[in-house]
Amino acid sequence: MSGWRRASVAVSLAALAGVVLRIRGIGGAPPQSGGWRELSGDEMR
Amino acid sequence: MQVGLVGTGIVGLNVARELCGLDSSLRVALLSGTPARRETIAGALGTQVIEQGGEAEACDVVVLATPDDQQVARLPGLLAAGVHVVCTADAPLSIDQLLAFQDDAIDARRSVVIGAAMSPGVTSLLAAHAATLFDRVTEIDIAVSGTAGPACRARRRNAMSGSTMERRDGDWAEARSGSSRELVWFPDPVGAQECEKASLSDPRVIDRVVPDLAQLTVRAVRTDAKRTLRHPPTDPLGAVRVEVRGMRDGGSATTVYGMVDRPGAVTGALAAAIVPLLVEGTPAGVMGPAELGQTTRLLRWLKSRGLKPATFEP
Numbered sequence: 001m002s003g004w005r006r007a008s009v010a011v012s013l014a015a016l017a018g019v020v021l022r023i024r025g026i027g028g029a030p031p032q033s034g035g036w037r038e039l040s041g042d043e044m045r
Numbered sequence: 046m047q048v049g050l051v052g053t054g055i056v057g058l059n060v061a062r063e064l065c066g067l068d069s070s071l072r073v074a075l076l077s078g079t080p081a082r083r084e085t086i087a088g089a090l091g092t093q094v095i096e097q098g099g100e101a102e103a104c105d106v107v108v109l110a111t112p113d114d115q116q117v118a119r120l121p122g123l124l125a126a127g128v129h130v131v132c133t134a135d136a137p138l139s140i141d142q143l144l145a146f147q148d149d150a151i152d153a154r155r156s157v158v159i160g161a162a163m164s165p166g167v168t169s170l171l172a173a174h175a176a177t178l179f180d181r182v183t184e185i186d187i188a189v190s191g192t193a194g195p196a197c198r199a200r201r202r203n204a205m206s207g208s209t210m211e212r213r214d215g216d217w218a219e220a221r222s223g224s225s226r227e228l229v230w231f232p233d234p235v236g237a238q239e240c241e242k243a244s245l246s247d248p249r250v251i252d253r254v255v256p257d258l259a260q261l262t263v264r265a266v267r268t269d270a271k272r273t274l275r276h277p278p279t280d281p282l283g284a285v286r287v288e289v290r291g292m293r294d295g296g297s298a299t300t301v302y303g304m305v306d307r308p309g310a311v312t313g314a315l316a317a318a319i320v321p322l323l324v325e326g327t328p329a330g331v332m333g334p335a336e337l338g339q340t341t342r343l344l345r346w347l348k349s350r351g352l353k354p355a356t357f358e359p
Contacts, residue, residue: 031230031357031359033359034357034358034359035357035358036232036233036303036355036356036357036358037355037356037358038353038354038355039302039344039348039353039354039355039356041345041348043356044174044341044344044345044348044354045341
């Protein structure tokens with residue numbers, strides 16, 4: 001019985017992790033600083 | 046100079062518009078399309094557009110803006126006619142098929158530029174330019190968002206299934222398209238988008254100008270088939286992001302470039318900008334835009350047309 005309980009807990013945690021990753025995406029920590037700026041003409045020489 | 050244009054869809058219209066802006070003495074011969082469509086384009090762009098086109102032989106350069114398979118089918122005839130060719134085809138299979146015309150292009154002493162599109166054309170230019178900032182480049186990761194016309198959208202949907210080739214640990218390896226979902230930050234206003242591995246031709250084209258990378262990948266934003274079928278947008282905003290890593294001044298470094306605009310407009314501007322380079326004289330053969338040796342000139346041209354190459358500063 002405890003085996004079933006452990007298995008169901010593991011499946012639930014895996015599903016929860018899947019939902020979180022699905023919603024938030026993987027590996028893409030938002031940039032905490034900085035930003036985009038247009039390349040200047042001098043940088044394209 | 047007379048430039049032939051095959052294809053009168055969103056990309057073709059943008060190419061014609063950009064060509065007319067290059068040089069007032071340039072003439073654009075519309076070599077395909079229904080009479081009504083040719084009349085519409087000629088009416089919109091003025092006397093520089095020759096509505097009834099004529100034969101490709103009369104042209105110095107022909108720009109192909111048709112669906113990919115038609116570009117592959119048309120290329121042998123154009124080389125036989127002795128014209129330079131700019132191809133906007135972007136699917137991996139088409140790129141491989143076009144590259145196979147290398148010997149024919151050399152025999153004809155004509156240049157064929159492939160992938161003259163936002164992806165892989167602009168991504169390869171940005172990657173090539175960023176690579177000049179490094180002592181040694183080890184990794185390039187490309188991300189692409191957005192499509193131009195309906196044919197482009199259909200190709201992107203296909204690109205999200207099947208498999209794709211990428212460089213991993215220095216070797217070519219197969220990856221499953223639609224896998225390895227990752228949030229990618231494009232320049233505003235596109236911003237954060239969820240991207241997945243995609244069967245796009247960017248690695249194939251970039252590998253020719255920045256070879257021997259340890260890692261070279263491409264991801265794309267999945268096209269929402271249901272939404273685009275119900276309300277197909279006309280050339281909405283797209284974006285590219287090129288992240289280059291390597292060694293600089295004895296340490297590891299990263300440079301990130303990006304660009305946001307309508308894919309059809311970007312493709313039109315790039316394809317048109319390549320035309321005068323071919324007339325001025327480029328090596329015979331089949332090559333990507335970044336192999337022309339005019340990377341900064343092409344990027345400056347895109348910038349002068351209102352497109353905005355950008356860099357991310359941490």
